[in-house]
Amino acid sequence: MKIEDNIDTFNSLVKRRGFIWGPSPEIYGGFAGFYTYGPAGSALKNKILSLFRKELSYFGFLEVECPTIMPEIVWEASGHLERFIDYITRCTECKLLYRADKILKELLPDVMIDGLSKEELNKLIKTKNLKCPNCESLLGEIEEYNLMLKTNVGDNNVAYLRPETATSTYLLFNRLDNYARKQYPIKVFQYGKAHRNEISPRQGVIRMRAFDQLELQLFIGKEQEMTLEEYFDVKSEKLPFLDWKTQIKNINKPNIISLEEAINSGVIQKPAFAYCLYISYFLTKRFGYKDELIRLRQHSPAERAHYADDAWDLEIETRQYGWIEICGIHDRTDYDLRRHQEFSKQNFEISMDTRSNKKEIPQILEIAFGIDRILYTLLESCFDVKEERINLKLKPFLAPYSVAVFPLIKNKKEIRDLAKEVQKKLLNNRIASFYDEAGSIGKRYRRQDELGTPFCITIDYESLEDQSVTIRYRDSMEQERIKIDKITDIISKKLISI
RNA sequence: GCGCUCGUGGUAUAGUGGUAGAACUUAGGCUUCCCAAGCCUAAGACCCGGGUUCGAUUCCCGGCGGGCGCACCA
Numbered sequence: 417m418k419i420e421d422n423i424d425t426f427n428s429l430v431k432r433r434g435f436i437w438g439p440s441p442e443i444y445g446g447f448a449g450f451y452t453y454g455p456a457g458s459a460l461k462n463k464i465l466s467l468f469r470k471e472l473s474y475f476g477f478l479e480v481e482c483p484t485i486m487p488e489i490v491w492e493a494s495g496h497l498e499r500f501i502d503y504i505t506r507c508t509e510c511k512l513l514y515r516a517d518k519i520l521k522e523l524l525p526d527v528m529i530d531g532l533s534k535e536e537l538n539k540l541i542k543t544k545n546l547k548c549p550n551c552e553s554l555l556g557e558i559e560e561y562n563l564m565l566k567t568n569v570g571d572n573n574v575a576y577l578r579p580e581t582a583t584s585t586y587l588l589f590n591r592l593d594n595y596a597r598k599q600y601p602i603k604v605f606q607y608g609k610a611h612r613n614e615i616s617p618r619q620g621v622i623r624m625r626a627f628d629q630l631e632l633q634l635f636i637g638k639e640q641e642m643t644l645e646e647y648f649d650v651k652s653e654k655l656p657f658l659d660w661k662t663q664i665k666n667i668n669k670p671n672i673i674s675l676e677e678a679i680n681s682g683v684i685q686k687p688a689f690a691y692c693l694y695i696s697y698f699l700t701k702r703f704g705y706k707d708e709l710i711r712l713r714q715h716s717p718a719e720r721a722h723y724a725d726d727a728w729d730l731e732i733e734t735r736q737y738g739w740i741e742i743c744g745i746h747d748r749t750d751y752d753l754r755r756h757q758e759f760s761k762q763n764f765e766i767s768m769d770t771r772s773n774k775k776e777i778p779q780i781l782e783i784a785f786g787i788d789r790i791l792y793t794l795l796e797s798c799f800d801v802k803e804e805r806i807n808l809k810l811k812p813f814l815a816p817y818s819v820a821v822f823p824l825i826k827n828k829k830e831i832r833d834l835a836k837e838v839q840k841k842l843l844n845n846r847i848a849s850f851y852d853e854a855g856s857i858g859k860r861y862r863r864q865d866e867l868g869t870p871f872c873i874t875i876d877y878e879s880l881e882d883q884s885v886t887i888r889y890r891d892s893m894e895q896e897r898i899k900i901d902k903i904t905d906i907i908s909k910k911l912i913s914i
Numbered sequence: 915g916c917g918c919u920c921g922u923g924g925u926a927u928a929g930u931g932g933u934a935g936a937a938c939u940u941a942g943g944c945u946u947c948c949c950a951a952g953c954c955u956a957a958g959a960c961c962c963g964g965g966u967u968c969g970a971u972u973c974c975c976g977g978c979g980g981g982c983g984c985a986c987c988a
Binding site for chain 2: 419424425428429431432439442444445446447448495496499500502504506507512513514515518561563564579580612614615616617618623721722723724804805822824825826827828831854855856857858859860861862863865874876886888893895
């Protein structure tokens with residue numbers, strides 16, 4: 417069978433090899449926006465997370481884990497309740513759906529629409545006899561479309577599934593202030609599920625209704641944002657910046673400049689924020705994306721979220737979906753803590769510097785990764801077809817299986833026994849190893865290539881005599897002879913070093 | 915959500931108003947071969963519900979799901 421180097425081959429691989437299945441539950445026809453990771457996908461995801469945790473600990477981040485359901489007041493305070501509920505109206509005839517504020521602004525350019533209540537919007541539609549631009553029929557009653565998933569807890573308490581993990585981290589502020597003994601900036605992250613009731617989810621795991629976020633937060637003083645030590649260690653690092661003023665000129669090629677140059681030219685205002693952009697880029701690079709597939713794109717002021725002062729997306733270029741955001745870096749200012757202080761009636765004004773009595777509410781800088789998008793873009797960017805061979809070029813430490821073990825032939829007892837012994841030895845050292853004796857040796861190599869297994873060990877006749885085996889490398893397909901008692905050492909080293 | 919379009923084994927598909935054919939994959943066996951060889955055998959599918967019909971996977975309606983366009987995407 418001819419293996420073509422195209423996106424269909426990729427999509428079928430992702431399913432066949434157990435990376436991503438869905439929409440789930442498949443046997444009931446599927447539920448749009450919900451997907452499942454099969455064994456290979458779960459393994460890959462766990463390795464992604466384990467790399468994150470390792471690196472974040474290096475950068476001094478603490479991990480927390482909060483509930484995914486929070487009472488209504490939290491979302492009122494965070495601003496999500498207001499911003500995630502859209503008033504919509506649909507045409508009574510052609511059923512086209514409009515966002516109420518947008519259509520009213522279009523039809524009534526002279527009326528001030530912003531800030532009107534649902535009742536006032538309804539009144540306007542009725543008194544002005546507003547009609548659908550598409551078919552000239554009357555527009556219907558205002559309805560609410562809520563991007564947050566609502567639920568009831570206990571007897572009758574309204575609550576929402578969190579649409580982001582960040583907010584739940586902010587609610588820990590006074591606990592963290594204590595725990596970290598005011599060693600600002602306090603660096604925290606949280607990994608977990610978030611839920612959004614997308615109107616029409618598409619693009620597979622790129623836009624799901626239940627998805628995984630890994631969000632880093634820096635609680636930091638306003639002055640400290642300009643003087644952060646960590647910035648000075650990395651300020652000469654070069655990143656691919658695409659600021660919004662450049663985008664206006666229709667230029668989509670990033671400008672590769674250092675953090676310092678970005679600050680000096682005014683593209684970035686705060687050194688601490690520049691440091692956050694650096695962290696996002698550094699972590700992304702650790703997964704092995706090629707340079708040309710990464711860019712940092714700044715939001716225009718109009719595109720920014722309600723809480724953000726400056727916002728950038730770290731994007732990866734994909735074959736199937738174009739540039740995809742895998743990480744959002746936001747300067748959330750003191751917006752969140754100020755709001756939660758107000759709604760919870762706690763005091764978040766603290767003195768951050770013992771030398772003065774000045775009190776302030778800390779600023780928050782946020783680096784928000786979408787884990788599912790990392791998993792997807794990583795699979796896509798590692799997918800490679802050459803000479804009838806599918807090869808998933810994952811970094812060795814990310815591959816679902818680190819190594820596979822084969823007896824060259826299965827009907828020779830001694831070879832088979834030795835192969836099983838080698839397999840056992842690897843497992844005893846907790847190396848993710850897969851044993852396979854079915855089919856020709858070439859077929860077994862191909863199976864592992866599709867899963868991204870970086871190393872294959874083959875036991876042959878020679879092994880019986882000199883206790884050596886062949887190690888075969890996924891990308892080069894080259895083979896080397898190594899001694900059995902060196903296998904675990906060699907593999908372990910290769911898993912760390914690359 | 916609207917419009918168009920599509921939905922057949924694990925994957926990608928052929929085909930039909932009388933329940934489906936091949937490929938790859940998978941499993942068992944032979945072969946023992948270091949890069950998808952070959953041979954034998956086996957398993958496995960018409961998205962769901964309703965209607966028309968003697969009979970529906972096929973036609974019609976509805977639902978669910980996918981793709982594309984519009985809208986939406988803090």
